[in-house]
Amino acid sequence: MIHVLAFYLFAILVVSSGALTILSRNPVHSVLWLILAFFNAAGLMILLGAEFIAMLLVIVYVGAVVVLFLFVVMMLDIDFAELRAGFVSYLPFGLLIALVLLAEIVLGIGLWSAGPVELAQRAAPANPELSNIQAIGGILYTRYIFLFEAAGIVLLVAMIGAIVLTHRARGGVRGQNVAKQNRRRPQDAVRNINQPVGQGVEL
Amino acid sequence: MTAFFQGLGLPFEGAWLLSTIIGILVIALPLMLAVAMIIYADRKIWAAMALRRGPNVVGPLGLLQSFADGLKVFLQETIVPSASNKALFLIAPIITFTVALMAWAVIPFGAGVLVSNINVGLLYILAISSLGVYGVVLAGWASNSKYPFYSAIRASAQMISYEVSIGFILITVVLWAGSFNMSAIVESQKGYYGFLNGNGFNPLLFPMAIMFLISAMAETARAPFDLTEAESELVAGYQTEYSSMAFALFWLGEYANVILMCGLNAILFWGGYLPPFDWAPLYLVPGIIWFLLKIAFFFFVFSWVKATVPRYRYDQLMRLGWKIFLPTSLFFVFLVSGFLMLTRYGGAQ
Secondary structure, eight states, X not given: OHHHHHHHHHHHXXXXXXXXXXXXXXXXXXXXXXXXXXXXXXXXXXXXXOHHHHHHIIIIIIXXXXXXXXXXXXXXXXXXXXXXXXXXXXXXXXHHHHHHHHHHHHHHHHHHHHSHHHXXXXXXXXXXXXXXXXXXXXXXXXXXXXXXXXXXXXXXXXXXXXXXXXXXXXXXXXOOOHHHHHHOOHHHHOOOOOOOTTSOOOO | OHHXXXXXXXXXXXXXXXXXXXXXXXXXXXXXXXXXHHHHHHHHHHHHHTTOOOSOSSSGGGTTHHHHHHHHHHXXXXXXXXXXXXXXXXXXXXXXXXXXXXXXXXXXXXXXXXXXXXXXXXXXHHHHHHHHXXXXXXXXXXXXXXXXXXXXXXXXXXXXXXXXXXHHHHHHHHHHHTOSOHHHHHHXXXXXXXXXXXXXXXXXXXXXXXXXXXXXXXXXXXXXSOGGGOHHHHTTGGGTTOOHHHHHHHHHHXXXXXXXXXXXXXXHHSOTTSOSBOOGXXXXXXXXXXXXXXXXXXXXXXXXHHHHSOOOOHHHHHHIIIIIIHHHHHHHHHHHHHHHHHHXXXXXX
């Protein structure tokens, strides 16, 4: 009973906040609706018993990615009228992409539920004693270890690429050398002199 | 407790719902009282270190000061700036406060004494604490004012930076405990060298305990990392435009978060509800007493640091997070997992 109620609550909230993400006029509101959508999607995953994925969704997307979105959107000065202007001309293209995605989802789910993976699952269901993390770790670090490491390398290359693209060595900047500052002692910097009256200081 | 309500003739789901709601109230209401008292303690400790008396007028020894402040704030008018984004302006403090309460669901107060014993307890805490930044960012943006906005930008950068190193520090503890479950993490700390309880006595994890304490201060934006409300630069930071209960919610949420971080220090590194020594008579004292004593100790450390350490500059804060804590904690993840691979999991093959 509570399960069913929770499912409908989360599902309705995901769909409606997803719709409001596109429909709201203020981009900051859009980002906030997106957060709500992610949060409720995490709730749906908990109902499925995939608590590890749910937590990762919240930590990675809500905790990091969307904060950066919000960061950028808050600082942008967006002209809403200009943003709206292209709506009609892009509409057919957007609908096409939506159709392709829908077809892919239907095909994917259809093939999965009739395909060898699902049949194998039914024949030998996953061990319910195993926790989420152990189950995912067990399959990720054994059968898919090369794909997993390849994904890691792709991310590393992307990270280095992003740093190389944005890093510029600017001339004339005096950086702070913390070790040097910490090594500095009063006797290196301060000198006591007995200054006679009426004469200039020699530095 | 679910079984008790089922015994009264309720169906399982109703009994579960009722017992969970009671569990939440049993934690949340004393927590509010604890926040009021800990604000008083904070002011007293701070005053003592500055050779002042601190609050001493309202009630015996000034004990009722926080309640008087709360009443004063409650009777004030809520002012919403006309240029602000009204809905978000009012939602922001509610988010801060709610998020500060949510994380307590998985904190074990004693063996088996917690609302929700989920397998991914520590990840849940990480997820909830990563939501905390939204209250601050939204408050800063919705106020539509310069200083709150600067504060919001600082807050988001600061919290993201320190969450990264906190994540790695948590991983070292999880590796050692072999579980994300909070109770399992506490139980795994029993009997270091046969008589000590606590990961902090482990030479591989002790540096992590220190780093976690410092990161916890940065994550809750406590002094010396309180750049989000640095009064000499940003008036009151993101709270500048707030008054009345909206302001009080920020206040309560902030201190509830500080207590939570003190509790996490105790749970992850100093044995949580276990007594500090693995000696049978000490187990006669209920676990919650030990846990609260440890929280009180860490709160004293927080106040002590607040009273004595000058505020960091923003670039120093970022340097500490990204250039010192991140590489060091990453190195310790490598070190701890390597050590466990060689000893516990026999990885020489």
